[in-house]
Each structure stands twice: as structure tokens, then as C-alpha cells.
Amino acid sequence: xxxxxxxxxxxxxxxxxxxxxxxxxxxxxxxxxxxxxxxxxxxxxxxxxxxxxxxxxxxxxxxxxxxxxxxxxxxxxxxxxxxxxxxxxxxxxxxxxxxxxxxxxxxxxxxxxxxxx
Amino acid sequence: xxxxxxxxxxxxxxxxxxxxxxxxxxxxxxxxxxxxxxxxxxxxxxxxxxxxxxxxxxxxxxxxxxxxxxxxxxxxxxxxxxxxxxxxxxxxxxxxxxxxxxxxxxxxxxxxxxxxxxxxxxxxxxxxxxxxxxxxxxxxxxxxxxxxxxxxxxxxxxxxxxxxxxxxxxxxxxxxxxxxxxxxxxxxxxxxxxxxxxxxxxxxxxxxxxxxxxxxxxxxxxxxxxxxxxxxxxxxxxxxxxxxxxxxxxxxx
Numbered sequence: 001x002x003x004x005x006x007x008x009x010x011x012x013x014x015x016x017x018x019x020x021x022x023x024x025x026x027x028x029x030x031x032x033x034x035x036x037x038x039x040x041x042x043x044x045x046x047x048x049x050x051x052x053x054x055x056x057x058x059x060x061x062x063x064x065x066x067x068x069x070x071x072x073x074x075x076x077x078x079x080x081x082x083x084x085x086x087x088x089x090x091x092x093x094x095x096x097x098x099x100x101x102x103x104x105x106x107x108x109x110x111x112x113x114x115x116x117x
Numbered sequence: 118x119x120x121x122x123x124x125x126x127x128x129x130x131x132x133x134x135x136x137x138x139x140x141x142x143x144x145x146x147x148x149x150x151x152x153x154x155x156x157x158x159x160x161x162x163x164x165x166x167x168x169x170x171x172x173x174x175x176x177x178x179x180x181x182x183x184x185x186x187x188x189x190x191x192x193x194x195x196x197x198x199x200x201x202x203x204x205x206x207x208x209x210x211x212x213x214x215x216x217x218x219x220x221x222x223x224x225x226x227x228x229x230x231x232x233x234x235x236x237x238x239x240x241x242x243x244x245x246x247x248x249x250x251x252x253x254x255x256x257x258x259x260x261x262x263x264x265x266x267x268x269x270x271x272x273x274x275x276x277x278x279x280x281x282x283x284x285x286x287x288x289x290x291x292x293x294x295x296x297x298x299x300x301x302x303x304x305x306x307x308x309x310x311x312x313x314x315x316x317x318x319x320x321x322x323x324x325x326x327x328x329x330x331x332x333x334x335x336x337x338x339x340x341x342x343x344x345x346x347x348x349x350x351x352x353x354x355x356x357x358x359x360x361x362x363x364x365x366x367x368x369x370x
Contacts, residue, residue, distance in 0.1 A: 009142045016138070017131065024127040025120075050145070059160055059172035062254045062327065066164050073159050073172040074181070081177060081188040084260040084346060088195040091353040095202035098360060102206075 008049025015042035028107045029097040033090060040086050044079040051075035168323045169332040170254035177258065178335040178342075182317040186302055189342055193299040196349040200292070203356030210367045211359075226277060234276020241269035252339040253332040259339040263346025271354055279362045288355060291348045298345035305334055305341065 019039030026032040051072030057064050059073035101107055163175035177185050205211055226234075245265035248257035274282035309318030317334070324331035 005146065009146070013135075013138050013142070017134070020131065020134070021127070024123060024130075058256070060170060060254075060256050061160065061164060061172070062170045067161070069157065070160050070172065073163075073176050077173045077176040077181060078184075080173060080258075081185055081260060084264060085188050085192045085195070087264070088192050088199070088349060088353065091357075092195045092199040092202070095199045095356065099202055099206075102366075 002054060004052055004054075005049055008045055008052065012042040012046040012049065015039065015045065026109060029100065029109055030094070030107065032109060033093045033097060036093070037086065037090055040082075044083065047075040047079050164326065166323075167319055167332050167335060168253070168326045169335055170327060171252060171256065171258070173256075174252050174258050174335055174339065175332070177260075178338040179317070179319055182306070182334075182338065185338075185342070186306060186317070189299060189302055189345060192346070192349055193295065196295060196352055200352050200356055203353075203360055205359075205364050208367055209364050211363050212365055231276045234272045238269045238272035238276065241265050241272060245269065249340065249343045250329065253335055254327050259341070259343030260346055263343045264350055266343075266347040267350030267354060270351060274354075274358065279358055282355070282358065286351050286355060288352070291351050291355075295345060295348035295352060298341050298348060301341045302338060302345075305338055309334065 016039050019035045019037075019042065022035030022038065023032055026035060051074065053069065053071050056069045056071045059070040059076065061068075061070075064070075097107070100112065104112060106112070159176055159180065160172045163169050163172045163180075167175050167179055169175040169179075242265075245262040248265065249259055249262035252258040270282060270285055273285055306317040309320050310316045312318065312320040319333040319335065321333035321337065323333045330336065
């Protein structure tokens, strides 16, 4: 395992941990949503880290001779589609937060005890 | 649950998570080396077979096209959900944004901000067009350029006012465009099934490497996704702007 891989895995683990800590201790639902996107970002770092390879070019070849070793394009495409999709999911969650605030007048998840119809 | 209990539960959970994560990483590093077969297979076939210099685009829209279909349906569902949640509720009314009310004189947007907004909008549209039209030979594609295009219209709002944004974007039309684009991906897949025998088969001529209309359905699907992402982000931006500027609680009778 090279140093770059180790760094990527460590950063992924750390992002997941701080995101989880934020979710567990959050007193504000907007903050909670942001913490969840931090957790999600860790998966991109992990994926890109898995596909990394020493002395390789990016998997886009217009200026590189064909056959040059490139990093794994599969994990990059996974991260690429999800980066955009997760932005819309964040918007959906923020819309939920907005309506919850209108109904209850609070943003603190701790105050949302009972379900109301 | 009190904050103290919550803290305790978190510490236990975090320790267990830390142990499992470290174990997972050690196993991952030991067993998953760079896979020479898969890692060099995609670049080779992407350039030879579908004439796409951008291997990521070829993977997204061809080799793993079915995954992308699910991803774009998730995007569609999330946008529909956000659009629904950001509608005017029964207890609310819609009013003209304050600046548009005739009796309120609010200073107009400063010339500097207007200029900056117009420059930003123009630049974003230019870059977005470049990114989407060259998806198969430079980094980029429909997902990225859709966000850029929607951002360009947001810059128009910054430069002027909310009504400029709504004039430039007709909500019912964008909703239809969003739905049609989401469906078009499935239609292209179905045509592939009918013509080539596989769902999402690359049935169009792949053309010449490095030219604008090359790589067959990769290019087509890339355009479809670009339209869908643009429409989706515009709906979301419009929803939030409307919530902030136009939707008010109905006065109690």
C-alpha cells in the first residue's frame, strides 16, 4: 500500500467519522444535512483512492498516447454521477427541513419528539 | 434521549466503527490491488470500440449505462420530491416579491453587480456548452454541464431580480422537459434493445475518433442527461427562490 492510498483511506475514514459525530450531536437540521453530505464525500475519496495507481495518467486520452497506463476509470464514473445526484438529494432534504421548520417553528431535531398529523 | 446518553451511544458506536473501518481498510489494501485486467481494459475498448477518448464518459453512458439510468432516475425522483415539498401549501399565499410591488421603492441592483452577473452568466453558458459538446474527448459531460447551465440562470437572478429569473424560465415547461429527458434515456435504451439486441446497446454509428458527433449513443445519452440535470437544478433553484421571495403565510382570518 503506497502512501497516497494510505492518505486517501485515512481522509475517507476521518470524513466519515466527523460527519457521523456531527449527525449524532447536531442541534440544527441544516447542520445535520451538511454533516450527511460530508459523510457522503468520504465515499468519493475512498472510491478514487481504490482506483489510484502510481505513475498513471487520467483516463482521458486526447493528448496522451493510447495504451499509456491510466488510473481506473470505473470508480471515477461512480463518483462523477453520484456527486450530482447527491446535490439533488441534499436539496430534497433541505426542502424537508424547510417544511418541518414551518410546521413546528424549530430547527432542533431534539424538539421533534412526537409525530403530529 | 438526553445529550449525555446520546454521547455515550455515539462513543460506543464510534469505537466499533473505528475498529471495523480499520479492519476493512487493512483487508482492502491487502487484497484489492490495482486490477490490471479491468483497469486497462476500459481505456482500450473505449478508444477502439466506441471512439471515446474520455474513458469515464464511455463507462458512464455505455459500459455501465444501466447504472447511470438508475442514477438519473434517482435524480429525477429527488427533484420531483423537492419540487413537491417547495410548492405553496394550503395555509400559504403567493405574493409579488417585495421589490416588484409598486408602492415599495427599493434601490435597484448596482451596476457593478449587474455587470458581474451578466459576465458570470455568459461565461457559465459558454463553459457549459463546451463541456457538454466535448463529452467524448475532453473531461466533462452532461452531469457537470447541467449544473453549470442552471448556475448561469441563477447568475441572471443575481444580476437583476426574481422576475427576470421567472421570465427566463417557465416552470411548467421545465417540469415537462425534466420528465421527457428522464424518459428519453429509457427510450434510447429500448431502441438499443430492439435494434442491437441489448438494452442500451450502442446502436448509432460511432463515427471518427475525436470528432464532434462521434461515439454513438454515448453522445446522445450525454446530451439527454445534460438537459435533465439542467431542468432539475432549475426546478430546485426556482423552488427555493419562490419560498424565500414569494410565498408567505396566509394571514389568519
